[in-house]
Amino acid sequence: MKKAMVIGASGGMGCALVKELVSRGMEVVAFARGEERLGELFGKKEKVTILAGDASEKKQVSFAAEGVDVIFHAMNLPYEEWTGKLLSITQNIIEAAEENGAKLAVVDNIYAYGKSGGSRLKEDMEKKPHTKKGKLRKEMGEMIQQANIPTLICHFPDFYGPNATNTYIHFTLEQLLKKRKGGFVGPRDIEREFIFTKDGARVMVELALRDEAYGQSWNIPAVSTITGRDFEEVIREQLGNDKQLYYINKPMFALYALVAGKGMREAVEMQYINAEPTILSGEKLTRFLGEWNSTPYEKGIEETIGYMKN
Numbered sequence: 687m688k689k690a691m692v693i694g695a696s697g698g699m700g701c702a703l704v705k706e707l708v709s710r711g712m713e714v715v716a717f718a719r720g721e722e723r724l725g726e727l728f729g730k731k732e733k734v735t736i737l738a739g740d741a742s743e744k745k746q747v748s749f750a751a752e753g754v755d756v757i758f759h760a761m762n763l764p765y766e767e768w769t770g771k772l773l774s775i776t777q778n779i780i781e782a783a784e785e786n787g788a789k790l791a792v793v794d795n796i797y798a799y800g801k802s803g804g805s806r807l808k809e810d811m812e813k814k815p816h817t818k819k820g821k822l823r824k825e826m827g828e829m830i831q832q833a834n835i836p837t838l839i840c841h842f843p844d845f846y847g848p849n850a851t852n853t854y855i856h857f858t859l860e861q862l863l864k865k866r867k868g869g870f871v872g873p874r875d876i877e878r879e880f881i882f883t884k885d886g887a888r889v890m891v892e893l894a895l896r897d898e899a900y901g902q903s904w905n906i907p908a909v910s911t912i913t914g915r916d917f918e919e920v921i922r923e924q925l926g927n928d929k930q931l932y933y934i935n936k937p938m939f940a941l942y943a944l945v946a947g948k949g950m951r952e953a954v955e956m957q958y959i960n961a962e963p964t965i966l967s968g969e970k971l972t973r974f975l976g977e978w979n980s981t982p983y984e985k986g987i988e989e990t991i992g993y994m995k996n
Contacts, residue, residue: 687895691715691754691788693741693779694761696723698850699793699842702887703758708733710891717741717750718761727849741775747782756894757783760793762852765952768822776826780833790830790837791894793886794903796966798824799841801958806967807841809903817955827903836900840890843908843966844959847883847986848993854960855880859991862921862929870914870931871939872960879908879965882986892975899974907966909980920984924991936961 690707694700695716704727707714713733716724721738728734739746741761751757759779763771783790797820798813805811815821830837846855854871861868872878889906893899918931934942936957943950958964
């Protein structure tokens, strides 16, 4: 891979992918709707070409993808736009890759799996989504697997990290940087996992460089599981012992959503992920790549807080 394109380059994972690719000496086309934001993130970076565009317009995606070896699809639509746009944009990206002879690497979440039943989620598990967004993600995955180009799909847990603003951890940290208490979405003692965007990008790029990784899906777990109680201890070490969390369960979340707007109302059905352990297995990835180093929560949260303060 000499040249790559990142769709959704201004988002948390997209930004991390651009930086990871550049760090490996590759040319990158950074594609997203906001030209000003792209300039803020990458305007001073060598090897990055900024192209503002709309992925719902296939011609714009195809033009931006000219000459690239791999397209990284890291675009994260607001929940309220999924029904009308998720599948059509995915089809545009697939066709743009096919027209340009590019491979396709897709950032995906865990929604298509449905409830875990207490087991760690493995790639060969049957996907049984019970939410409308999970069903859309399953259909999206099937579209990608049927494409006439090499594709790979990376399933990630919730993100956190620099520039990852549309995340639960960002919501919590943003509150704690302004006041003494912050809301943590989910119970106090349920095991959860959050992946640092830099770790996710590093593993995804490594997979995209290996021909044998294509034609498959990959589950990319976080460094470890963590509970709300554990997270609160890390926060107190970082921001002071006076900081506290309050825990937002599904009924509370649904109540807030009544007044918080359509986006939050759309998120209510996904709260099963926060209310029970929904953890990815990394067995297949470890067999393929061997052991890899991941960022401890303490270090990742410290870096994220530093980015937010600046």
